Amino acid sequence: MRKLIDAPNPLQQNDNQSVVHVSKKHESATRQVQGCANYVDDVIEPQGTLYAAVGVSQCAKGTIDSINLDAVRQSEGVVDVVTINDVPGHKDIGPVFEGDPLLANGEIKFFGQPVFAVLATSVTLARQAALKGIIEVSEAKPILTAEAAHQQQTFVRPLHRFGQHADRVDNTIENAAHQVHGTLSIGGQEHMYLEGQVSLAIPDEEDRMKIYTSSQHPSEVQKLVAEVLDVKLHRVMVDMRRMGGGFGGKETQAAQWACIAALLASRNQCAVKLRLPRFTDMHVTGKRHPxxxxxxxxxxxxxxxxxxxxxxxxxxxxxxxxxxxxxxxxxxxxxxxxxxxxxxxxxxxxxxxxxxxxxxxxxxxxxxxxxxxxxxxxxxxxxxxxxxxxxxxxxxxxxxxxxxxxxxxxxxxxxxxxxxxxxxxxxxxxxxxxxxxxxxxxxxxxxxxxxxxxxxxxxxxAKHLNQAGALVHIYTDGSIQVNHGGTEMGQGLHTKIGQIAANEFGLDLDMIEVTATRTDKVPNTSPTAASSGTDLNGKAVQNACITLKTRLAECFANSLGLEDRANDVQFINEHVVLDEHSIAFTELVQQAYFARVSLSSSGFYKTPKLQYNxxxxxxxxxxxxxxxxxxxxxxxxxxxxxxxxxxxxxxxxxxxxxxxxxxxxxxxxxxxxxxxxxxxxxxxxxxxxxxxxxxxxxxxxxxxxxxxxxxxxxxxxxxxxxxxxxxxxxxxxxxxxxxxxxxxxxxxxxxxxxxxxxxxxxxxxxxxxxxxxxxxxxxxxxxxxxxx
The missing domain is CATH 3.30.365.10 (Aldehyde oxidase/xanthine dehydrogenase, molybdopterin binding domain)
Structure with a gap:
């Protein structure tokens, strides 16, 4: 009996390197240069779309005594105004630990904290109205430095410590031939993405909601919108085609604006867009940690x-x-x-x-x-x-x-x-x-x-985040659509994913379409962060492709009466090959369709070897x-x-x-x-x-x-x-x-x-x-x- 385990399975690898390990232009480069690449603010707005803005605090710390929004409600074009008391579900949208209220909840935590949101018939009218709120606060002295935080023992989480032979450190330093001491103050950094924070929420039948958001973490946006609206996650669909930069600033902090837009959209049963002006964006979003x-x-x-x-x-x-x-x-x-x-x-x-x-x-x-x-x-x-x-x-x-x-x-x-x-x-x-x-x-x-x-x-x-999913469709003309859990923020992730899929099937890159990241196609995705976008999603896409290649190879081998040779089938230069037998990829896809072979597959990957106590x-x-x-x-x-x-x-x-x-x-x-x-x-x-x-x-x-x-x-x-x-x-x-x-x-x-x-x-x-x-x-x- 022929042993198949001695040699690598050709279906598990593809030595055709014409589309990977070579320079290919960014998949959106032409559209971006021409100005026709669509971002969230370019999405065609439904009829009746209204616009939101936020009113913010003018002190860094204190207890809210009263919020008078009468002038806001009476301002021109205003349709609705909401505070934290209008949230039907979760009021805290902290990504891991609590501490991030959707809007200020009884206290002010930083200068510029959003306290209320206003909905109006235009962007200008909404922003003008947001300036008219009167927020009375009993102010307290803010903690603004590391020294003050240590003195008052204010921490967001407990300390963590590790080291090798830590019990010997003091003695080794004391008895060493040389020792030096040093300090360093390290400044923070503004993300300064070209595209600011923006979300568009569109209500659907009953309590369903569709969200367009500039976010590195669509699944987290889905979860938090659902929790704020008090609905199940399957009622919320998040779509993210591309960002104009993220750099981490849209990993967690894009969710707040999607949630506010969704809250107003749900209350008023109309599409709502919330786009922060740069000035407000810089005040209300976090930076690199100093x-x-x-x-x-x-x-x-x-x-x-x-x-x-x-x-x-x-x-x-x-x-x-x-x-x-x-x-x-x-x-x-x-x-x-x-x-x-x-x-x-x-x-x-x-x-x-x-x-x-x-x-x-x-x-x-x-x-x-x-x-x-x-x-x-x-x-x-x-x-x-x-x-x-x-x-x-x-x-x-x-x-x-x-x-x-x-x-x-x-x-x-x-x-x-x-x-x-x-x-x-x-x-x-x-x-x-x-x-x-x-x-x-x-x-x-x-x-x-x-x-x-x-x-x-x-x-x-965080070990559980080291996973990714993908969904790959082969259509009857041989073209392929790929969806995965990563997000494109200009870094070329979709381009590399397209190259991986093309290489697996032995096709030209123009046969691959990588679509917008959507929570109804690939669920429970990790953020595109930690430099892991291609590592995780590329492997998930490859695994989906291998599943499809296996099905197609079996179909081809069966058509030749060589059922036991399916593992030897190769995908090369737009053809599928087994020894002297060759068929065009598009022709085999047609055969598979008529033979009732599934031409769609999901893929999954989890990073191995990880463990940390x-x-x-x-x-x-x-x-x-x-x-x-x-x-x-x-x-x-x-x-x-x-x-x-x-x-x-x-x-x-x-x-x-x-x-x-x-x-x-x-x-x-x-x-x-x-x-x-x-x-x-x-x-x-x-x-x-x-x-x-x-x-x-x-x-x-x-x-x-x-x-x-x-x-x-x-x-x-x-x-x-x-x-x-x-x-x-x-x-x-x-x-x-x-x-x-x-x-x-x-x-x-x-x-x-x-x-x-x-x-x-x-x-x-x-x-x-x-x-x-x-x-x-x-x-x-x-x-x-x-x-x-």
Whole structure:
């Protein structure tokens, strides 16, 4: 008897690589360039659509004494006004833990909190009416800083702690040859998506509701709308074709506007659109979490780390939102690519009277990873060594260790090879020598250079989210429609999904249509986040395709009288082939239809190998790590604090890239966005708790002029050792942290003023003002041999 298990099943793999691992344009690129790609605000509105706006608080903390909405109701065009008391179902829409009322419920938690919503016949009339509400509040002093939150013991969730040999940390630090202490204030970041928060709710028969929303998590919107309206989930359908950017800002915080629109639509039995103006959007939606962190690290005379103690303080805002997992991920990435020796890492979730901060590209990882690089820089300055040498000495490996502080073994570590390649190709040591010589001769302009690594864990740290579903239809003309649980926010997810389906069937990409994400096609979806969109949904789509290929192969083999050869059938170049027998794919589909073979299948995937015990602080929270290395060169004007990023070289690990052009675009965009977080994007609140960096005039995102003069990106090109989709790797979040090399290069330039003996204190964002202050601190200090 012929053994089938000795060779891989051709139906389980497809070696036809004409549509994957090659650059293909974004599936919406032409429509986007022409301005005809539809977003939520472009959906044709039903007749009689009305428009909503929200009225917000004018203080950061207090008890609501009264709400007078008479002037709102009497305002021109107003049809309805609602407060929290008009909600028929759940009043709290917290995504994981309670704490996020749909509208203010008896108390004010932050400046700009929505208190009521108004429905009117036009957008302008609704927004004008929303300004007329009178909200009487007995104000209290808001908590606005990490220090105040610690003093008053206000936390949104309990602390979490882990480490290796934590009981030895104090003794190791005390008895080490060298120790340093450091602190770092890390600023938040506004998402600044091009398309703001928007939802359109359309009531259907009885209590059914259709929602168009710009959301990264349609299933959560479905659940929360159903709960607010007090109906079953199957009565609510959410449709999401594409977003004009999300970056995490539409993972949980899109739901509130969909719920308010749905509430008003249900009450008035008409379509309702709620679109926030940018000014309001910036006040009422959460940002990247600011952090206040500190560390103590012990090391030997070579700079090799022996013990690390770190305290991570996430400033979460008024509610938990996703802060528990975000601070966890900051803790998970506090090592970056380095073995920390004996370690004790604690993370606090501080409650403040600010908008509830939320997911943002990297999900806390950047705020942890930057601490590892801060430690390395401080160690290097303390022992008079080049920072790159200290980085290399502390990488995970046989001479240090392979176990992370949370007990996961680092396998398939690519950083030594990637650093060596970039070190040589970008001529690190030659440029270091030239820059040092330049700085000796240049009294005003100082140059800096830094090469930093990235090691980023891929998977949701909440294990249950690591699952995905898909639905694939083959139509009788051979065209294929694919639906999956991921959302397209410009990152090219639908393009890659289309490539996967086309490759599985051996077809051209134009035979595949990836449709809008809809909760009535694929249920119970996870958010498109954690860089897992292609990993999860790509595998789910592949599994659905394999099911269909199996059915078609059996149909073909049966038609040839070769029933036992179905496993040998291949799908190649728009044909289905078995030995010398070949049939056009479209012809076989017709045969299958007449033979009553099902041409539709669902697919499902769950990430393997994941387990993490939060009680013990040990386990494997990630399926694999994605790696990257970046080298940045900067020039700093020490008289003004102004600087330029002159040259950037990047090598990034995306495994076996599904689409090199899209991956490189993601890397470039993430790097620039990371630069913005670390250099220009400065969130400011006044003493009353009001956000005052509230528009594009007072909040500076990177512009075209901030792009490095020379920007070189290369894909590393090594297959993922784990069984990811076609052995590719996630690309969404990891390259964001490559921009840490810019921050380290700025510090390097400033440190040159001390002969590289002082590690400057440079909190982020490193605006020219902060750079100038750091320069002044070194110039005014008599210290030339240690840290300030």
């Amino acid at each position: 952090f206040e962190n500190e560390f103590d690290v012990a090391f030997d005379e070579t700079g090799k780390i022996e013990a690390t103690r770190m305290t991570i303080n996430g400033i979460c805002g008024h509610s938990p939102d996703l802060s528990d997992a975000i601070v966890d991920r900051a803790m998970f990435h506090a090592d970056n690519g380095y073995f920390l020796g004996d370690s004790d890492i604690v993370g606090h979730r501080l409650q403040t009277n600010m908008v509830s901060h939320t997911a943002y590209r990297g999900f806390g990882g950047p705020q942890g990873m930057i601490m590892a690089e801060a430690m390395i820089d401080k160690i290097a300055r303390a022992i008079g060594s080049d920072p790159l040498s200290v980085r290399k000495r502390n990488l995970y490996g046989p001479t240090t260790g392979s176990l992370t502080p949370y007990g996961m073994k680092v396998e398939h570590n690519l950083l030594p090879d990637m650093i060596a390649e970039l070190e040589e190709s970008a001529q690190y040591w030659q440029r270091r020598e030239a820059i040092t010589a330049f700085n000796r001769q240049s009294p005003v302009v100082k140059k800096g250079l830094a090469l930093t690594p990235v090691k980023f864990g891929i998977s949701f740290t 939060r009680d013990t602080g040990e386990g494997r929270p990630f399926f694999y790590f994605a790696y990257g290395v970046s080298m940045s060169e900067v020039s700093v004007d020490t008289l003004t604090g102004e600087y330029t990023v002159d040259k950037v070289n990047v090598i990034h690990d995306v495994g076996n890239s599904l689409n090199p052009a899209i991956d490189i675009g993601q890397i470039e965009g993430a790097f620039i966005q990371g630069m913005g977080w670390l250099t220009t994007e400065d969130l400011k609140w006044n003493d009353s708790g009001k956000l005052i960096s509230e528009n594009m005039a007072t909040y500076k995102i990177p512009a075209i002029g901030d792009t490095p003069k020379e920007f070189n990106v290369k894909l590393f090109g090594r297959k993922n050792a784990e069984d990811s989709i076609y052995h590719s790797k996630a690309v969404g979040e990891p390259p964001f942290m490559l921009a840490i090399s810019v921050w380290c290069a700025l510090k390097d330039a400033i440190s040159s003023l001390s002969g590289y003996t002082v590690d400057p204190q440079l909190d982020t964002p490193a605006t020219p003002e902060r750079v100038l202050n750091a320069v002044a601190a070194i110039q005014q200090s008599d210290c030339r041999g240690g840290a300030l």
